[in-house]
Amino acid sequence: DIQMTQSPSSLSASVGDRVTITCRASQSIINYLNWYQQKPGKAPKLLIYAASSLQSGVPSRFSGSGSGTDFTLTISSLQPEDFAAYYCQHSYNTPWTFGQGTNVEIK
Amino acid sequence: EVQLVESGGGLVQPGRSLRLSCTASGFIFGDYAMSWVRQAPGKGLEWVGFIRNKAYGGTTEYAASVKGRFTISRDDSKSIAYLQMNSLKTEDTAVYYCARDLGYCTNGVCRVSGDFDYWGQGILVSVSS
Numbered sequence: 001d002i003q004m005t006q007s008p009s010s011l012s013a014s015v016g017d018r019v020t021i022t023c024r025a026s027q028s029i030i031n032y033l034n035w036y037q038q039k040p041g042k043a044p045k046l047l048i049y050a051a052s053s054l055q056s057g058v059p060s061r062f063s064g065s066g067s068g069t070d071f072t073l074t075i076s077s078l079q080p081e082d083f084a085a086y087y088c089q090h091s092y093n094t095p096w097t098f099g100q101g102t103n104v105e106i107k
Numbered sequence: 108e109v110q111l112v113e114s115g116g117g118l119v120q121p122g123r124s125l126r127l128s129c130t131a132s133g134f135i136f137g138d139y140a141m142s143w144v145r146q147a148p149g150k151g152l153e154w155v156g157f158i159r160n161k162a163y164g165g166t167t168e169y170a171a172s173v174k175g176r177f178t179i180s181r182d183d184s185k186s187i188a189y190l191q192m193n194s195l196k197t198e199d200t201a202v203y204y205c206a207r208d209l210g211y212c213t214n215g216v217c218r219v220s221g222d223f224d225y226w227g228q229g230i231l232v233s234v235s236s
Contacts, residue, residue: 001169023137026112036152043204043226044152055224069195086153091221093166 002026002090006099012107015064018071018076021102023088028068032092035064035073048073064074078104109133109225111205116230119195127190128204129227136186137161140219142178142210143190145201146229153201157208159190162216173199195234203228 003026009091013019023033036044046055046074048064051071061076075082088099115127129141142157156169159178167179178191188205209224210217 032221036223043229045223046209046222046227047155049209049220049222049224065142089154089221089223090150093156094154094220094221096154098154100149107234 001095002092002097003040004088004090004097004099005104006086006088008102009100010103010105012105013078013081014107015078017078017107018084019078019104021073021086021088021104023066023071023073023099025069025071025090025092029090029092033064033066033071034086034089034091035062035074037082037084038087038090044087046094075104111207111225111227113203113205113227113230116203116232118233118235120236121195121234123195124191124193125232126192126194127203127232128191128229131186131188131207134207135194135215136181137183138212138215138217139210140179140217141179142206142208142223143188143189144204144206144223145199146204146216147198147201149181149214155190155203157219157221159219163218163221182222192232195232195233200232202231204229212222227233 014106033051035048052064064071086102108130143155162174180189205227206223207225209222
């Protein structure tokens, strides 16, 4: 199984900050990498698919990059509604696995 | 508007069975693969399994942790996906989400992609004696 490792596990940031979350796969997954946002008590929401494609309706302050084993989710200017947990997930082969998550908290 | 609504959750004893339903609306259900994903209390996300659409055989794949105990099926005439859970264990306690597969779609026929573009609200399954 492919292991997905996110860093950091949590971070504190202020509104307007640029935030970067990284995700590393245990083997190459080419660009089969998705990012989700989850708020407490809610279902996850797809932000980025295929490493860098912005899902319809998602604000352009979210962007994804990377290929192979190393990937990045960037929020260019953190907004109050962005405080949440973020998960990466690979779709290279089954079993599809998720990273352990990154909690973005208010500083 | 795409909507997915899970039902059928609740408290069940270890070793017993439970069937979850995921009722879909707002899209042509039969065109898409469907997945189930779970989240244990305070933990991360775990993919459980998926079912392909009929155009790709309607076949299923499962995570090792549930293979042989859980079965996913679908009724395209009712736009419902099911998760039959047998021999439940305490470690199956989680919120269970159904999710639509984004798919690689050509002429309205979608091959499974493993990207989840719409999710239900989730339903809690508690396995305890």
